[in-house]
Amino acid sequence: MTAQPTTADERCIRHLAPHHWRAADAALVAKMLSEFSHEGLLDPEHEHRLRYRLVSDDGQTVYRFAARRFALYHWHIEPDDIERLCDGAHLPLDAAALLIDFRERLGMSDAVLSLYLEEIASTRYSAAFKRATARMSAADFVNADFQAVEAAMTEGHPAFVANNGRIGFSGTDFAAYAPEAAAPIRLVWVAGHRSRLSFAVADDRTVADHLAGELDQCTRARFDETLTARGLSPADYHYMPVHPWQWQHKLVFAFADEIASGHLVHLGFAPNAYQAQQSVRTLFNHDVPSRCYVKMSLSILNMGFSRGLSPYYMGGTPAICDWLADLVANDTYLQDKGFSILREVAAVGYRHPRFDAGLPPGDGANKMLSALWRESPVTRLGQGESLMTMAALLHRDTEGRAVIAALIEAAGEGVQPWLDAWLDAYLGPILHCFYAHDLVFMPHGENLILVMRDHKVDRVIMKDIAEEIAVMNPEADLPERVSRIAVPVPDEVRTLSIFTDLFDLIFRYVAPILELQCDFPEHRFWQRVAQAIARYQQAHPELAEKFAAYDLFAPRFTRSCLNRLQLANNRQMLDLADPTASLQFHGHLDNPVAALTQRAVSA
Structure with a gap:
């Protein structure tokens, strides 16, 4: 019998071998038990020594x-240390079954559970793919290429359980557009009529300059000819990229009237191949790495949001980044630390007249056609330097070995010097922006790029600026185009930008890795954090009143819960007009540096 070629339908399930699925399922069950217990959703009963139990609803x-x-x-739980029993008989670990077992305690409505089960299935699908295609050990990350590291990441967000939902992707879409698939992606380009479309650029360029840097002249001429052949004038249009999924699944239908009227014109593909980043809708130019990242509307549902981009925000994006870049460039402390940002240097948004007139700006229909360009970090590398997403520090390979442990071993100077270098480059600038400028970012692993030298962190680069930045002072004296980032934040919530975003969502995971894999006790890790804070405070006595008002050595802080947020509404986790009001709080966490105050200050 003649062998039949493998079809796309078969390729998209090839990784769903039983052993990969079992491993992905068990790992997710371990994470669910850990994170749901951390947030107080589950309350394990202590049996003896290190053993705990939970009984289903x-x-x-x-x-x-x-x-x-x-x-x-924090609960560190390994998949091999979990049993699921019914009437004394062992049952396989099953993440979806766990949700049913504890549905009442998790407080899941029918609508939330229905979607959440789908998100959990998709998350396991992705995890099984990553296991089936894993090629890099933790040690391999040490000298790996920037984009090889990006594609090899397995965990997604460290706290969110359902972190790879991507509702809207087909199996073929996953293979084409998922970051872990690392397939080359060519962008669809369209021409948008200037009456519909706004195009903003940074102060150091014009629209023409920017597009000349991102598209070769032959491609631009081809686009011009496409318009001219239809009797349209290129001067009446701006060119913009579209994610190919967005074009096929959204725009050809939702914008059919705009296409028919000639306000939106399909131009075809540009030649450069891009690679999807961890955030899925942001792509890196693989063919010309010095060119910008491109971030585009991608109306799939992932981690509590439809991932569109607001055209109403695009107009101010380059101005916000210019303002912040200027602040960083003129701040001596930040310059001494080598801290920098990747500016979003151009942004474009298309307003469909019917959606714009009939729906609020925050509605997903008004976020279907926008894009921005972000500077590439590649141009900032010196001799002997390399790049790595900070999220990689928490990555564990299929043998359980963590990348941060491999980097420390490769650097060869011991844990403490490596940690101090990282904290000096990362924590120091975050503290300075908070205290000196009332400025907060979203400083999680995926938003930080580490510049490595001799396997140690030399400096950090912050990205994803305009949508995530805030100045926590509504009276701040800001340029008009930047004023939207000045927001009121209650005093009791301000320090959560450090306590939650750094302590709970980064350091909470690092400390156990160092203790279990590097023989570096947890209390010593928190001592290094306390020392880093104390060094900053001692160097800036002029900020003493703020240090007292926003005390990072306070005995405890409010526990902000991400999974509770997603379980409450997994279609729209936050009201983006007032995100603070949507946060889910549950009790308090003891501050691990509180008892180290005197020791840190006297050191």
Whole structure:
């Protein structure tokens, strides 16, 4: 019998081998037990020593597991240490079944559970693919290419359980556009009539200059000819990129009237191949790495949001980035630390007249056609330097070995010097922006790029600026085009930008890795954090009143819960007009540096 070629339908399930699925399922169950317990959604009963148990809502199923407890109510649970039992018989670990077992305690409505089960299935689908295609050990990351690291990431967000939902992708779309697939992506380009479309650029360029840097002249001439052949004038249009998924699944239908009227004109593909980044809708120019990243509307549902881009925000994006870049360039402390940002140097947004007139700006229909360009970090490298997403520090390979441990071993100077270099480059600038400028970012791993030298962190680069930045002072004296980032934030919430975003969502995971894989006790890690804070405070006595008002050595802080947020509404987690009001708080966490205050200050 003649062998039949493998079809796309078969390729998209090739990685769903039983052993990959079991491993992905068990790992997600371990994460669910850990993170749901951390947020107080589950309350494991202590049996003896390191053993704990949970009984399902109906009393029929028992989970027994070993857990190591760490600061910030962190539960370190390994998949092999979990049993699921019913009437004494062992059952396979199943992430979807766990949701059913504890549905009442998780507080899930029918609507939330229906979608969440789909998100959990998609997250496991992605995890099984990553296991089936894993080629890099933690040690391989040490000298790996920037984009090889980006594609090899396995965990997604460290706290969110359902972090790879990507509702809207087909199996073929996953293979074409998922970051872990690392397939080359060519962008669809369109011409938008200037009456519909706004194009903003940074102060150091014009629209023409910018497009000349991103598209070769032959491509621009071809686009001009496409318009001319239809009797249209190129002077009446701006060119913009569109994610190919967005074109096929959204725009050809939702913008059909605009296409028919000639306000939106399809131009075809540009030649450069791009690679999807961890955020999915941001792409890196693989063919010409010095060219900009491109971030585009991608109306899939992922981690509590439809991932569109607002055209109403695009107009101010380059101005906000210019303002921040100027602030950083003129701040001696930030310059001494080598801290920098990747500006979003151009942004374009198309307003469909019917959606614009009939729906609020925050509606997903008004976010279907926007794009921005972000500077590439590649041009900032010196001799002997390399780039790595900070999210890689928490990555563990299929043998459980963590990248941060491999980097420390490769650097060869021990844990403490490596940590101090990282904290000096990362924590120091974040503290300075907070105290000196009332300025906060979203400083999680995916938004930071590490510049590595001799396997140690030399400096950090912050990205994803305009949508995530805030000045926590509504009276701040800001240029008009930047004023939207000045927001009121209650005093009791301000320090959560450090406590939650750094302590709980980065450091909480680093400390156990160092203890378990590098023989570096957890208390010593938190001592290094306390020392870094104290060094900054001692160097800036002029900010003493702010240090007292926003005390990072306070005994405890409010626990802000991300999974509770997603379980409350997994279609729209936050009201973006007032995100603070949407946050989910549950109790408090003991501050692991509180008891180290005197020791840090006297050191």
